[in-house]
Amino acid sequence: MAAPLKGLVQGKTVVLDESVPPLDGRRVLVVLEPVDEEQPAEADRRQNLEAWNAWVAGGPQGPIEDDDEPTFP
Numbered sequence: 001m002a003a004p005l006k007g008l009v010q011g012k013t014v015v016l017d018e019s020v021p022p023l024d025g026r027r028v029l030v031v032l033e034p035v036d037e038e039q040p041a042e043a044d045r046r047q048n049l050e051a052w053n054a055w056v057a058g059g060p061q062g063p064i065e066d067d068d069e070p071t072f073p
């Protein structure tokens with residue numbers, strides 16, 4: 001599998017934006033290149049739009065009211 005993934009470098013740690021289960025526990029070669037600053041903002045907007053569209057299509061996930069449940073101070 002040779003696929004470019006994006007993430008964030010924090011010291012010696014690279015935090016990827018998505019998991020890579022087929023490679024979990026295996027040695028890998030990592031090549032780092034800076035990403036244009038405009039791309040992460042666009043990716044965030046796209047992810048937010050996808051999340052809103054999923055919410056609109058499926059509605060709320062779980063109760064939004066606590067009727068008949070005890071009130072804790």
